[in-house]
Every structure is written in structure tokens, then in C-alpha cells.
Amino acid sequence: MSSLRRIFSFDHIIRSLIKLSALITFGALFFIVGYIFIRGIPHLTLDMFALEYTTENVSMLPAIITTLMLVALTLVIATPIGVFTGFYLVEYAKKGNKFVDLIRITTETLSGIPSIVYGLFGMLFFVYRLGFSYSLLAGTLTAAIMVLPLIIRSTEEALMAVDDSLREASFGLGAGKLRTIFRVVLPVAMPGILSGVILSIGRVVGETAALMYTLGTAAKMTDGLFSSGRTLSLHMFVLSNEGLYVNEAYAVGVVLLLIVLAINGLSTYLSNKLRKGE
């Protein structure tokens, strides 16, 4: 009787439920990662990293390089705009300013939109209206709009986390706004801003829907802003979609997974550093 009561005690049930939830979460994660690794690693061959894509080797190297180019160009466009917008919102705009409210609502809305909607917009506007056709440029611009809210939000949060007393101290010494922002506020906020930028990299690397109709899915390496290409995620999508290269798709999945894991690890490291700095 007493042992029965112990087993069914409220405390015991809650504790079991908590452990079970943790187990399910870890289990699912390990299962997915393990499954992809087991299916993918045997098919990772040197051929898949050949410089030229052919239907025999289905090389992913062009896709890797296109991914790097897309990420770099996207950041070049989105980082300055996003970071400066964040600076404007926190450091320059007056509270209760209508324009600021508008930017906030816009960024929040933008971050909630499904990525296929960005893809559709990119296709109609950049690809057709502006006549960029399926190209690196159209893909970059679409991806930049997509990650902008992420960068704005993380910049805003990092800046708001900087203690106002530091700004006061700097102003109190006769430093102007620019000097205060760049010499005092920015160094403290840097890790937070960087982790937002890194999360955007992850977002772009993992994106397919928004890029399919803007960057296109050409298998060769892009040879310019106006040429189509495919990122690693798109490459994986196309391979598995065509049905002929499912095993190779898993191999690409392995590489993609490793890249995303590395990016998340870097982001965690930076945000830990931020917390320690406070």
C-alpha cells in the first residue's frame, strides 16, 4: 500500500513526465541526426566534391560555393541596414515616435511571414518586374529582406541591454553621441549583434522556399550576379525531388547538418560571452 502510494504520488508523476519529455526531445534529435548520418555518410564520396556538376557525380561543390556567395552577399546588404536600423530605434528615435512604431510593427510582421511568401514576392518583383530573372541578385535581395527583421531585433535587444549609466558617464565627460555609441555602447553590444548575424546565416543556409523562385535551381556554379545557381539546401531538395539521387541527397544532408550545427555552436558561444561580459 505504501509503495503504491509512492509510485502514484503527484510528485513522482510530475518528475516522470519531465524526464519523459526530455527523453522524447533528445531521442527525436538523436534519431534524426543519426538517421541522416547513417543514410548519408556511406554515400559521401570524393566525386560529390568535384568542381563541375554532372549527372554522374551530382557534385555539391558548386552548391557549396553558391551558398557561401549568397550568404556573404546577403550579409553585406542586410547587416549594415539592420544594424543601423537597430541603432536608430534605440539610440536616436524619441519614445512614442510614430515612425518607430511603424518600423517595429513592420519588423515583427516581416519576421512572422512564411518564407514562401518572400519567395513569391521575390519572384514577382525582382525576377519579373525588375527583370533580374532567376539570379544570384534576386536571391540575395530576397534573402536580405527575409533576415532583416532578425538582425534588427537582435541589434535592438543588444543595445537595450547596455546599461544607461554607461551612456550617462560618457555624456558626462563631454563625449558626443557618436563617440558614446561607438566607443562605449557598441563594444558591449557587439556579441549580441554578432549572434543575430550568425543566426541569419543559419536562416539563409537552411532556406529553400524563398530561394527556389528567385535564385533558381541551376546545378552549375553561378558565374555572376545575374546567373542562377542553387544553395546546398536547394541542391538537397532537388536531388530528393528528382527521385534518382535520394542517397546523394542524404549525403548532402550530412554536410548541411554539420554546417548548421557549427553555426549554432558559434552563436551559443557568442551569447554566452555576452552574458559573462555583463
Add this chain to the structure above:
Amino acid sequence: MSKLSIRNFNLYYDDFHALKDINMEIGEKEITAFIGPSGCGKSSLLKSLNRMNDLVEGCSINGEVLLDGKNIYDKDVDVNTLRKRIGMVFQKPNPFPMSIYDNIAYGPRTHNINNKARLDEIVEKSLRGAAIWDEVKDDLKKNALRLSGGQQQRICIARALAVEPEILLMDEPTSALDPISTSKIESLVQELKDKYTIIIVTHNMQQATRVSDKTAFFLSGEVIEFNDTDTLFSIPKDKRTEDYITGRFG
């Protein structure tokens, strides 16, 4: 002539009338204490003297604050130059998250002193001035945040001294500190008097009697009484001052 003259000064936070028709003359190389209960306007007046209230949204003023006869609220006054002349030490120690050396050198660098030897000299002089040189001289590269609260506050004083201000505003500089650090800061304030005009806001009446030459008692945005510290505390003219200093309210 007095160093700082406050004339018919009013301050509003939106509709709230926080300072009412303040008139005060502050002499050179004197220590003036502002005392009064919380929310009486003493910190607001202090922040008005180097225009830190410019940063507060909804804050507006009228009246004059004359520094050596020149109104600091005139349109042609450069706020940054003003704040170099009137330095400030805050309630909570707020060193920058950088080395001790860089903390002190921040002000001079702001005002375009970049010569290494000159900076070294200023850093040592300022740290000596704030009575903390002996404690940190071997460790100037250390992050200032790793010092104790009392040391941090003296670093902040040294940082304020480094731009060679004429007036030093101190907003309850010891309220976040332990008694030993407090007495160190108090004796430091006494030493600084030889070179600087000091205005100190304090909640602590004993502190006011210990450090100041003159004391102003604030209540509900008005200066009730402003006199020599000894006189104010021994024979207050106003009933409300008497009530406050004898602890009957506030």
C-alpha cells in the same frame, strides 16, 4: 563673483513642475550640499547644472544658470565643452567595461589628447587625485569592473578629474557604498576642495555636516533654506528645515 549663479530657475517634466523658481549662488572652491527627502528636486537641479537633463524626454526649463557669468542654456553653448568644465560622479559606480587606464583616458581622448606620455601623466595624476593610485598602479590593464564598489567609485571620480573640470557634481556618490568606502570618499571630497568647486547631493545629513561648507535644503521642488552648513544645522530659520534635520519627517 560666484562661480555658478542659478537664477529664477524652473524645471518641468511634461506637466509636472519639479523645480520652482530656484535662486542660488555657489562660490568658487566651496563644497555645497543639497539635502532633502526623495523626490524633492535636488538631483534634478544637479543634472540641470551640466545639462544632463537634456537627455531626459519631456524635460523643459526656464530661467538661467550662469557659469562665470555666461548662461549655460544659451544657444551658442557647446554642451560637450560645458560637460568637460562641469564633471559628474553618479550615484551608482559606473566604470566603463574596459581597463582602468582606458577608463581614465576616455575623457582626455574625447577631447583630443592622444599623446601617450601626456595620457600616462594624466592617468597617474587623476588616480592620485582620487586617492586610488596606490591600490591600482601595478594593475592599470585590469578591467575596472573587477574592482570593489568603493574602488570603482573612486575610479569614476578619477575619470571625472581627468578632463580637468572646474566644478564637480556628485549625485549621492556614497549611497551604494559600505561605511569604509564612504569615509574614504568623504575625506577625498575634502581634499578635492582645494582645486574644485563641488556640489554634492546627499540623503545623509551627517555627510552634509561632515563635508560641506554650505547646505541647501529642498522640499517639493523649492529651496526652503540655503545657508552655511553650521548655521543651517544649528539654528535653522525655517520650521520645515528644523523638522527635517531633527528627523521629524523625510
